[in-house]
Amino acid sequence: QNNLLSATGTTIFTVMSALAVEHGAINLGQGFPDYDGPEDVIEAAAAALKDGRNQYPPMSGHPDLRQAVAAHNRRFYGLEVDANAEVIVTSGATEAITACLMAVLNPGDECVLIEPLYDTYLPVVKLLGAIPKLVRLTPPKWELPRAELAAAFGPKTKAILLNTPMNPTGKVFTNAELAFIADLLERHDCYAICDEVYEHLTFDGWKHVPLMTLPGMRERCMRIGSAGKTFSLTGWKIGYVTCDRSLAGNVTKAHQNLTFTTAPNLQRGIAVGLAKDDSYFAGLSSSLEAKRDRLAAGLARLGFGVLPTQGSYFVTTDFRPLGFNGDDVAFCRTLTTEAKVTAIPVTAFYASADAPSHYARFAFCKGDAVLDEALARIEAWL
Numbered sequence: 001q002n003n004l005l006s007a008t009g010t011t012i013f014t015v016m017s018a019l020a021v022e023h024g025a026i027n028l029g030q031g032f033p034d035y036d037g038p039e040d041v042i043e044a045a046a047a048a049l050k051d052g053r054n055q056y057p058p059m060s061g062h063p064d065l066r067q068a069v070a071a072h073n074r075r076f077y078g079l080e081v082d083a084n085a086e087v088i089v090t091s092g093a094t095e096a097i098t099a100c101l102m103a104v105l106n107p108g109d110e111c112v113l114i115e116p117l118y119d120t121y122l123p124v125v126k127l128l129g130a131i132p133k134l135v136r137l138t139p140p141k142w143e144l145p146r147a148e149l150a151a152a153f154g155p156k157t158k159a160i161l162l163n164t165p166m167n168p169t170g171k172v173f174t175n176a177e178l179a180f181i182a183d184l185l186e187r188h189d190c191y192a193i194c195d196e197v198y199e200h201l202t203f204d205g206w207k208h209v210p211l212m213t214l215p216g217m218r219e220r221c222m223r224i225g226s227a228g229k230t231f232s233l234t235g236w237k238i239g240y241v242t243c244d245r246s247l248a249g250n251v252t253k254a255h256q257n258l259t260f261t262t263a264p265n266l267q268r269g270i271a272v273g274l275a276k277d278d279s280y281f282a283g284l285s286s287s288l289e290a291k292r293d294r295l296a297a298g299l300a301r302l303g304f305g306v307l308p309t310q311g312s313y314f315v316t317t318d319f320r321p322l323g324f325n326g327d328d329v330a331f332c333r334t335l336t337t338e339a340k341v342t343a344i345p346v347t348a349f350y351a352s353a354d355a356p357s358h359y360a361r362f363a364f365c366k367g368d369a370v371l372d373e374a375l376a377r378i379e380a381w382l
């Protein structure tokens with residue numbers, strides 16, 4: 001059947017995870033922890049599952065979770081939001097991204113996207129009949145090319161999709177970059193869909209700053225979080241959108257038609273999670289920072305060019321210094337089938353074939369022994 005989805009292939013994460021299973025490879029491709037989330041969160045969800053309240057929760061989300069999201073916004077970012085009118089719970093950030101794009105884009109509207117980009121953005125923008133305007137960051141520093149970004153905005157621009165901390169680059173946008181974006185949004189009267197799923201995974205003293213907290217941005221931003229990342233529970237698929245009430249109606253209508261509601265017991269577990277004390281959130285980032293250091297140092301020792309990572313689950317590497325003769329897809333396939341370690345080719349995060357093709361992304365959200373074993377396997381293969 002030929003339709004708007006025909007151009008969309010199977011996601012690279014599924015492709016590489018399947019290849020990892022087939023070859024018995026350690027999967028440092030798809031970003032999911034190999035350790036469990038906090039016990040009290042899991043206990044709370046299990047208790048909720050047993051207490052017999054297993055029917056549809058309210059469409060916008062369980063009241064406990066909506067309150068918890070509002071309290072989390074106040075605690076970490078000083079954002080005052082009405083839990084009843086400005087928070088929508090979704091089935092993962094994936095749904096939230098689609099719902100927010102649906103909430104603001106009409107066919108023919110332009111939407112600014114920043115490359116390299118997470119792989120659901122482009123297909124959804126296109127499905128909505130909107131026109132993607134791509135702006136590319138340049139490695140190794142992934143700085144924002146301001147003149148190019150400004151030139152991407154025009155009379156038809158309706159929105160920008162901003163991912164910080166960013167997958168796959170590990171970039172955390174600076175305050176100056178955010179201020180530049182905010183100024184463009186005001187000048188062109190646009191919205192921002194803010195994919196902030198890695199908000200609590202920043203390193204080296206980098207702090208995540210939601211674009212929504214900048215002057216004038218409260219009513220223009222839809223801020224997206226994910227319990228998968230914040231509580232190492234990626235399979236639960238609980239996401240949350242925070243936005244002004246003037247946008248929340250449309251986001252809710254989109255959610256109504258996409259999934260309508262999200263598992264109530266898991267929502268109650270995450271409500272407990274978001275109320276955890278500050279030490280939980282600090283501990284999460286420091287434990288991931290140590291894993292980043294472990295993998296980054298190990299890959300550098302083996303000869304990879306390792307790009308800096310300020311946040312997220314990922315480290316990007318340049319494999320050219322190893323002398324590998326092929327592109328990133330060939331490298332990641334060979335690494336999987338021969339070294340028995342899986343990584344993701346970074347060209348999967350670009351819209352066109354002229355992308356840089358010598359980078360591989362490794363996920364470090366794994367047990368230390370697993371990271372060490374992966375490094376040992378690569379060393380043995382080299």
Ligand code: PMP
Pocket residue numbers: 031091092093094095118163166167195197225226227228229234237238239
């Ligand atoms: N955005 C980014 C940048 C991601 O890396 C991911 C991957 N997990 C998602 C969104 C999707 O999040 P979720 O699993 O909550 O749908």
Ligand code: GLN
Pocket residue numbers: 011013014029030031032167
């Ligand atoms: N966000 C994860 C990654 O980038 C994958 C999530 C998915 O498989 N859809 O690896």
